[in-house]
Amino acid sequence: MKRQLPIAITFVCAFILTLQYFIPHRSFEIMYEVSNIWLQIIGIFALSMGILSIILVHYDKIKFKKENWGFSVVLLASLFGMTTVGLIDTESGPVFVWLYNNILAPISATLFALLAFFIASAAYRAFRARTVIATILLLASIIVMMGRVPIGSIISFGVFPKLADILINYPNVAAKRAIFMGVGMGAAATALKVMLGIERSYMGSD
Amino acid sequence: MSFDPGVWLAAFLTLCIFSFLYKDNPFYKFAEHLSVGISAGYGLVIYIRVTFIPIFIDPLSRGQWHMVPGTLGIFLLIFPALIGILLFSRFSRKWAYIARYPIAVIWGIGTGAAIPLALQNFIVRQLQATIVPITFSSWQDLGSLFIAVGVACGLIYFFFSKEHKGVFGGMATAGIWILMIGFGSTFGFTVMARVSLLIGRVIFLMKDWLGIIG
Structure with missing residues (x-):
C-alpha cells in the first residue's frame, strides 16, 4: 500500500494521458483538459503546503531565537502582509501593485543585475584560453x-x-x-x- | 531628487542588494528575506485569484462545471481537492506516506503528458526544421546544410556507445566545436541581458531617485 499503490496510480495516470495523445476523440480531449485542471487544483494545495512549510521553519527560528531570527520576522511579516493585501484588495488593486512595483520588482531586477558581476568573474575563470x-x-x-x-x-x-x-x-x-x-x-x-x-x-x- | 516614498523604498532595497558586492551583510539579508516573503505572498495571491477561484470556487458556487455537466462534474471537481488535502499528511510522521498518493497523481499526469510532448516538440519538430530540401539556389540553403551537418555532429558528440575514433571521432570533434560556439553565443547573450538589467538599475538610481541625469 505504501509503495505499490502510488506506483500503480502513477502508471495508470501516465498510461491514460500518453494514450489520449494518439486518440483524436472529443472524450479524450476532455479527459486531457480535466486532468490539467486537476493538476492546477492539486497545485494550490501543494503551494499552500510549501508556504506552510516556510511558516513552520521560520516560526521555529523565531520561537527558539535561533541565529538571524530577526530576518525570519521580516519574512513572515512580508508574507502575511502581501497575502492579506492581495486577498482584501485585488491582484490589480493599488496597494498590491504598489508593493509589487516598489519591493518585489526592484529586488528581483537588482538580484539579476548583480549576476552581471558574478558572471564576469566566472567568465574570467572559465574562459582562460x-x-x-x-x-x-x-x-x-x-x-x-x-x-x-x-x-x-x-x-x-x-x-x-x-x-x-x-x-x-x-x-x-x-x-x-x-x-x-x-x-x-x-x-x-x-x-x-x-x-x-x-x-x-x-x-x-x- | 524624488519625493515619492515608493522610489525611496525601491532605491533603498536596490542598494541593499548591491551591498552584497562588498560582502554578505544584514542589509542584504533583510532585502533577501523581504523578497522571499513578498514573492511567496504574491505567488499565493495570484494563484488563488487567477487559477483557484475561476477553476474551482466559481464552478462549485454555481453548482455546475462547464467541462462535465451534472453531479459527476461536481464530483470530478471536488475529487482533486480531496487528493490535494492528502498532501498535508506530510507533516505527520505516522501518516506521511499518504502524501505519496497525490504526488503519484501529479507525477502520473505530468509524465503522461510529457512523453508525447517531449517527443513531438524536442525531437520531431527539431528534425522537421533540420531536414529541409537543399537546392543550392541561395546562400540560405548553404546555411541549412551547415545546420543539418552541425546537428548531426552535435548528436554524434552525445553518442557514447561507440568510441570517438576515425571519421566518427572527427565528427564528434566538429560537434563539440559547434556546441562550444552555441554555448559561447548563449553566454554572450546572457551577459548582455544582465548588463542591460544593471544599466537599468543604475539609471533608476541616477535618474528616478537622485535626478542626477535627465
Missing part, C-alpha cells in the same frame, strides 16, 4: 557581445554585428537543436522510467 574549445567558447561570446553593442560595430567597421548574426543563426541553431534532441530523448526516457516505476525517488524514503 587553455584549450582549443575554450578558445572557441571565448571567441564566440566576445563576438556576440561586441556585435550587440554600438562600440563593437564602430571599432570593427560593422563586422562584429554581421559575424554575431552568422554565429547566432547557424552554429548556435545547430547546437541548440542537437541539445534539444538530447533533452527530448532524456525527458521521454525519464518519463517512461517514472511511468514504469523504475524511477521512484519522488516517493522519498520510508
